[in-house]
Amino acid sequence: MSNKSEIDLHIHSSASDGQYTSAQLMLLAQEVGLSVVALTDHDTTAGLAEAKQAAQTVGIRLISGIELDTKYPGIGGNFHILGYGIDPTHPALQEVCLDFASQRQERAERIFWYLESCGVCPSRQRVYELAGNGVMGRPHFARAMVEQGLVSSTREAFDLYLDTPQFQTIDRQKPHPREAIRMIMQAGGIAVLAHPSQLKLGEHLLSDLLVELKNDGLGGLECYYSTHSQEQTDQYVTLANQFGLFITGGSDFHGEKVKPQIELGRGIDGSLCIPSRLKILDQVTV
Numbered sequence: 001m002s003n004k005s006e007i008d009l010h011i012h013s014s015a016s017d018g019q020y021t022s023a024q025l026m027l028l029a030q031e032v033g034l035s036v037v038a039l040t041d042h043d044t045t046a047g048l049a050e051a052k053q054a055a056q057t058v059g060i061r062l063i064s065g066i067e068l069d070t071k072y073p074g075i076g077g078n079f080h081i082l083g084y085g086i087d088p089t090h091p092a093l094q095e096v097c098l099d100f101a102s103q104r105q106e107r108a109e110r111i112f113w114y115l116e117s118c119g120v121c122p123s124r125q126r127v128y129e130l131a132g133n134g135v136m137g138r139p140h141f142a143r144a145m146v147e148q149g150l151v152s153s154t155r156e157a158f159d160l161y162l163d164t165p166q167f168q169t170i171d172r173q174k175p176h177p178r179e180a181i182r183m184i185m186q187a188g189g190i191a192v193l194a195h196p197s198q199l200k201l202g203e204h205l206l207s208d209l210l211v212e213l214k215n216d217g218l219g220g221l222e223c224y225y226s227t228h229s230q231e232q233t234d235q236y237v238t239l240a241n242q243f244g245l246f247i248t249g250g251s252d253f254h255g256e257k258v259k260p261q262i263e264l265g266r267g268i269d270g271s272l273c274i275p276s277r278l279k280i281l282d283q284v285t286v
């Protein structure tokens, strides 16, 4: 029996900061043997229509997804809420996405200014070119910095400049996770806490947080993820079962130029193995 994942519920397209268009992603997904994928772009549903058509053509199941960036006071890591089975055209969700996109545009100006003060500012034209019509994100800056030899890798761009305490001071305003959960539920979706390892909380604090978020409507926990160790995965599966949360999993594939080590459906060095029979798949209809 193969131990390769047949599903991947966390991928990014060029509608946000991924390298490939959503149609290219569906083709790639079929090529690597996936049968179910969720497109989860940051703060946008813009890639979903094209993905749906392409998924139909190649014969794989596409779940409409999104990944919303939030801020919980006192918690420093990436606090991302995934939404599955959302109505991509839901007016309130669209309104929030447009608002986030304009905040990101404003933040882009602050990022240029900040990188200039650090002496590593990439060409403005190239950053906008890489972002194209997509939602502007830090990886667009990181890629331009690599291309221009200002840093040696996207990893270095984040470690030294784009994921530092100083960067936090110029970052945009983000909603509380409770707001993101509410928005996803309003749009008909199931809200899932993404990559819990990135919150860097001990087991007790994470448990308390899950109880609180479950009360706010959280429906699932991303237990399987590219950078999770087996021990972490086991811990998250136990917590999900304990709190009655759906278990989900995904690679967070962005393309090799953005996250070089992460492969679609396979994670790092083929180590990601997501069970095909996740219960959430029976609950989402869109």
Ligand code: AMP
Pocket: 017, 042, 069, 136, 137, 138, 139, 154, 155, 158, 159, 163, 254
């Ligand atoms: P943004 O939406 O502009 O805040 O950028 C968030 C995205 O940047 C994440 O989804 C990742 O793709 C990437 N990212 C954030 N932190 C790091 C990091 N430390 N190393 C590499 N990529 C990162």
Ligand code: ZN
Pocket: 012, 017, 018, 042, 137, 139, 254
């Ligand atoms: Zn991203």
Ligand code: FE
Pocket: 067, 078, 080, 194, 195
């Ligand atoms: Fe994320």
Ligand code: FE
Pocket: 010, 012, 067, 252
């Ligand atoms: Fe992601």
